[in-house]
Amino acid sequence: MYQAMSALSFAAESHYDSNFALSGAPKGSKILVLGAGLAGMTAAYELRKAGYKVEVLEFNQKAGGRCWTIRGGDTYTELGGAVQQCKFDEGHYLNPGPWRIPYHHHAVLGYCHKFGVALEPFVQVNYNALLHSSKAFGGKPKRYREIQADFQGHVAELLNKSVNQGALDQAVTAEDREKLMSALRDWAGLDKSGKYKKSYEASLRRGFKVDAGGGLMPKEENSDIIDFQTLLNSDLWGHIATGQNYEFQTTLFQPVGGMDSIAKAFEKQVRDLIRYNAKITEIDQNSNGVTVTYVDRTTGAKHQAKADYCVCTLPLSILGQLPVKVGAAMQTAIRAVPYDSSVKFGLQFKRRFWEQDEHIYGGISYTDLPISLIGYPNTGYGSSGKGVLLGGYVWGANAYEFTAMSPEQRVAKAVEFGSQIHPQYKQEFENGVAVGWHRVPWVQGCYGMWTEETREQHYENMCQIDGRIVLAGEHASYIPAWQEGAILSAQDAIKRLHKHIVSTQKA
Secondary structure (H helix, E strand, O other), X not given: OHHHHHHOOOOOOXXXXXXXXXXXXXXXXXXXXXXXXXXXXXXXXXXXXXXXXXXXXXXXXXXXXXXXXXXXXXXXXOOOOOXXXXXXXXXXXXXXXXXXXXXXXXXXXHHHHHHOOOEEEEOXXXXXXXXXXXXXXXXXXXXXXXXXXHHHHHHHHHHHHHHXXXXXXXXOOHHHHXXXXXXHHHHHOOOOOOOOOOOHHHHHHHOOOEOOOOOOOOOOEOOOOOOHHHHHHHOHHHHOOHHHOHHHOOOEEEEOOOXXXXXXXXXXXXXXXXXXXXXXXXXXXXXXXXXXXXXXXOOOOEXXXXXXXXXXXXXXXXXXXXXXXXXXXXXXXXOOOOEOOEEEEEEEEOOOHHHHOOOOOOOEEEEOOOOOEEEOOOOOOOOOOOEEEEEEEEEHHHHHHHHXXXXXXXXXXXXXXXXXXXXXXXXXXXXXXXXXXXXXOOOOOOOEOOOHHHHHHHHHHHHXXXXXXXXXXXXXXXXXXXXXXXXXXXXXXXXXXXXXXHHHHXX
């Protein structure tokens, strides 16, 4: 999985410069920024600091783009006209887009620090969460810790046998042999003979059948392990490596109160530069400047904005539908990148049964059902009131299927599937929302899906300065689908554009 992510540039390193700053903008120079997502607002913020006159055109009535949070009282209308009115109680929310920030996404964290955005831990791996297969163990979920401990234990026993029988003599020296066997016992809870079986050592990793008590309570009782063949056939072991992937290693963060806390912090810095409800219909340029035609969504009136240069952060899924005057290479690149489909469900329940009944505090449970996973809130632990779960995070074919449904049908299906993992669902469910990203008007997709071939053919052409226009956004990065990619792309684009402008003025 990690190799695939790396090949598609999901796991590239962040190159954030904490001292990033531009200066010396030619007097009177104006730059038009299209889109007030994180890429657009990063560009606007840094360009104004450098001395440019900046104007931002934004489709929505608020900034943030995919950095978006839905709360009780919000109304959302998707493509096709379906309207969802969120009925979550106060303090509860769903992040339909990004929902976590890795510790090594230095650009996002840097701006959070600069703008005073409070962060809290995001729990990626919860060893007491559930792994579920509809085809294994009678459809009953297992604890993450049980699957991980037993898989590691059985594999360690096999390796220990190989070492003991001399099968690895060419790879392991006699001196290292004992060290390796000792490491395997410590890592997986093998007994002194190198076997993985029902034991105190195994229970220390997978949990006890009966936990230790006090006084005259029962003493601990070791738990039964899962047969190796049964475990292999379940395929549940495929989930235990997720938290070891670079993007998901601890510590991860989330903004307190919702991901849009980041968008609001950026917006506070550049709000006076943004023209909201501006639907862009055409982007033109000549040797003298850039002209962007847009429609005011509140009045229907057509307007034009002019500038010396333009930083366009519109998603390619939108940009590819517009008349844009750029060269053939950039035009081909814009239209070469499709957008993935994704659906997220926010489900409100009468009580936090996952904590009260099952002792799951934060983290993620995984399933082979179409909802893919269930995410538990990483805040408000132990509260007595209601709670909102991420009732599913769906990609690929299942996402297209859910997107084709009405929002009400999506929510009903998420409850139906989720009840196979948590039987309390149907009794405790109150209300929900479901966002299908192919029906989100301002994106019409989730993120730009590069392949190795398309990146090799088109990526550099897309990132070039074409006359007076440069593109930026997560799609113009080696970290697609992440906010880090959007911010770094914007910084790189405006740095190159600024250098180009200054050198042109000097010439």
